[in-house]
Amino acid sequence: MRAPPDTVGSLFLQRLSTRKRRAMSKETPSTSASSQSGGATIIDPFDPDSFKEPAIMASGTTAPAQEKPEVELLVFDMGHVFVDFDWSQVCQGFCDRAGMTREQFKEVLAFVGALGYEDGRVMTEGFVKALNEKLSLTLSIAEFDELWNFGFHENVEMAGLLTELGKRYPLYLLSNTNESHYGFLSSKFKVDRHFKELILSHKVGFTKPDPRIYQEVLKRSGIAAHKCLFVDDLERNVAAAAELGMHTIRFVGIDDLKQRLSALGIIA
The missing domain is CATH 1.10.150 (DNA polymerase; domain 1)
Structure with a gap:
């Protein structure tokens, strides 16, 4: 016997509601550090790629706890991360x-x-x-x-953070740069003092986001990609690192960076 129309509608709505609840219960935040902070996706109004997922979770929901990654190496970009210029x-x-x-x-x-x-x-x-x-x-x-090199200078606050991080983790520099810029910054601000290894594009022959320059990090360190964290201000560069399996953070400011490092258990 067929159910009355109103009963069919009711059953359909119940099933739809159940499917939605199941789907919501299966949602987990991305493990990519570049897209999550407290369960929310970064929104950059100048980068359409950042709008691919919802900016915030539904009201009243809480992001499930996620296991902190095992990070053994921190890799930093230079320009607009700890060196500023116009x-x-x-x-x-x-x-x-x-x-x-x-x-x-x-x-x-x-x-x-x-x-x-x-x-x-x-x-x-x-x-x-x-x-x-x-x-x-x-x-x-x-x-x-x-x-x-006019106006190039080291960000003092970021330099302090790098100094603190360097006490607990090996730090690598991975930068698209050139002979003049790096020569000036090295001489004027001793930027190399923070890093165990310097992977400079004009020295290795590749620029980000070419996968080969990230592979140079893995080759020199001997550390697996999933145990590396890469910080850069450009979306295309963090995306390339993530493709190789690195954890990533897109740098938008030191306060945001500290929050993300804390969420990953790298700083208190």
């Missing part, structure tokens, strides 16, 4: 010197950038020569260094 000011210095607009200099940068200064295919002398030709200038290497 690239627009750097560009303006070259524009003023060459008497050109930002748009004109942007085209110059696109050309010289393709020469491979950050992956070591060209070193400072060759880079400056090409830049002078495009700008119709005669910059010496010293003059170039002054313009190229």
Whole structure:
């Protein structure tokens, strides 16, 4: 005998409600440190990829406790993580010197950038020569260094955190950089003092997010990817590290970083 229509509707709603409850009970937060903080997904209004999952959990629900990963190595990016600078000011210095607009200099940068200064295919002398030709200038290497490194400085608060972390964990530097930038930062701020290993793009010949530069971390450390934590400010770079199995945190500020490190049991 068929059930009356109202009974069929009631049974359907009951089953639907049960399925929803079951689905909710199976939900667990991602183990990726780059997307979770207290059960919530980071939302970056400038990065559409960050909107793939709900920003917050449903009202009245609590994220189930998750097992803290076993982390043996901390790997940090440099620029906009513990070294700060304003690239627009750097560009303006070259524009003023060459008497050109930002748009004109942007085209110059696109050309010289393709020469491979950050992956070591060209070193400072060759880079400056090409830049002078495009700008119709005669910059010496010293003059170039002054313009190229304008405004670069170490973030004092982050430097303090790195010092504390270094007492408990080995720290590696994994940076897309070049001969001039790293030479300046190493000489002026001794940024290498924090790290056991320096994996610099212009030295190893690869730039993030090329998987080979992350594999260099694993090769040098002898530590499995799932025991490494990588911190970087760019989504594409943390995504590449996560693809290899590393835990990741996208850096958006020191307070957020401390909260995430605490959630992972790395700091108190």
